[in-house]
Amino acid sequence: MDLIPNPQSPIPGEVITRFAPAPTGYLHLGHVLNAIYVWEAARTAGKDARVLLRIEDHDRARSRREFETALLEDLAWLGFAADGEVTRQSERSAIYEHALAILRSRGLTYACECSRTDIGAGRYPGTCREKKLPESAGLGIRVRLDPGVERFDDLRLGPQEQRPSEQCGDLLLRDRHGNWTYQFAVVVDDWLQSVNLVIRGEDLLDSTGRQMQLARLLGRTEPPAFLHHELLMKTPTQKLSKSDGDTGVRELRAHGWSADAVMDRATRLAGLSRDDVRSRTRMTRRP
Numbered sequence: 001m002d003l004i005p006n007p008q009s010p011i012p013g014e015v016i017t018r019f020a021p022a023p024t025g026y027l028h029l030g031h032v033l034n035a036i037y038v039w040e041a042a043r044t045a046g047k048d049a050r051v052l053l054r055i056e057d058h059d060r061a062r063s064r065r066e067f068e069t070a071l072l073e074d075l076a077w078l079g080f081a082a083d084g085e086v087t088r089q090s091e092r093s094a095i096y097e098h099a100l101a102i103l104r105s106r107g108l109t110y111a112c113e114c115s116r117t118d119i120g121a122g123r124y125p126g127t128c129r130e131k132k133l134p135e136s137a138g139l140g141i142r143v144r145l146d147p148g149v150e151r152f153d154d155l156r157l158g159p160q161e162q163r164p165s166e167q168c169g170d171l172l173l174r175d176r177h178g179n180w181t182y183q184f185a186v187v188v189d190d191w192l193q194s195v196n197l198v199i200r201g202e203d204l205l206d207s208t209g210r211q212m213q214l215a216r217l218l219g220r221t222e223p224p225a226f227l228h229h230e231l232l233m234k235t236p237t238q239k240l241s242k243s244d245g246d247t248g249v250r251e252l253r254a255h256g257w258s259a260d261a262v263m264d265r266a267t268r269l270a271g272l273s274r275d276d277v278r279s280r281t282r283m284t285r286r287p
């Protein structure tokens with residue numbers, strides 16, 4: 001198998017973006033805001049723009065098929081239709097293996113025996129970099145991220161500068177339980193699916209530099225464009241979370257809300273109107 005980004009290679013100027021929920025719960029208002037942005041950006045970009053739907057079920061322990069079914073059903077109820085087949089990360093293991101082999105053949109990977117408790121929440125200090133542990137079940141696999149600066153122009157937030165090796169250290173690609181990590185799977189998928197516009201909440205802004213660096217190590221020559229949008233807020237300073245209640249699309253539907261009312265609520269909780277979203281996505285039109 002060759003890892004050539006060709007399944008839906010874009011024609012010049014064509015926008016390919018994606019909606020990529022994890023089936024670890026039901027669709028909530030945060031997803032809804034993201035979907036409004038994604039489909040609005042595609043609509044603004046023109047008739048050739050495409051929205052791919054990817055189920056990010058790389059975490060096998062937390063993903064459930066019934067959540068996926070419900071996510072797809074709620075999405076359809078809201079009126080969002082994707083282009084092409086739904087892809088599932090759980091069905092792409094051979095592809096991730098192959099991508100891993102590319103990095104391994106370049107001497108960029110190493111096995112890591114550290115547990116989450118060993119490392120904590122901060123930067124991975126490179127404990128296992130020089131241990132030369134043989135890859136085996138029960139060990140994670142990391143990729144070396146050498147020091148460097150990643151620069152990109154976020155379509156909403158403007159110029160950004162990140163230093164992944166200082167922020168997060170060597171990235172985990174597969175964890176000790178054999179799960180592909182979010183960071184790795186998303187980079188491989190965006191590359192191979194020719195995604196050239198990534199739209200997501202600004203809680204993922206810090207991930208962007210490391211994903212750009214990893215994509216380049218894999219062989220991606222052009223990074224996608226990025227738009228990081230507002231988050232839903234409970235108060236001006238406090239993020240809304242699922243535990244705050246009334247954020248599930250299922251519950252709102254059950255209480256008789258219309259699709260339009262649900263979408264208005266999602267944008268309003270982000271301090272926006274639907275027109276604001278429209279004007280923010282005008283930037284996504286490609287030359």
Ligand SMILES: [Zn+2]
Pocket residue numbers: 111112113114126127128129
């Ligand atoms: Zn380690």
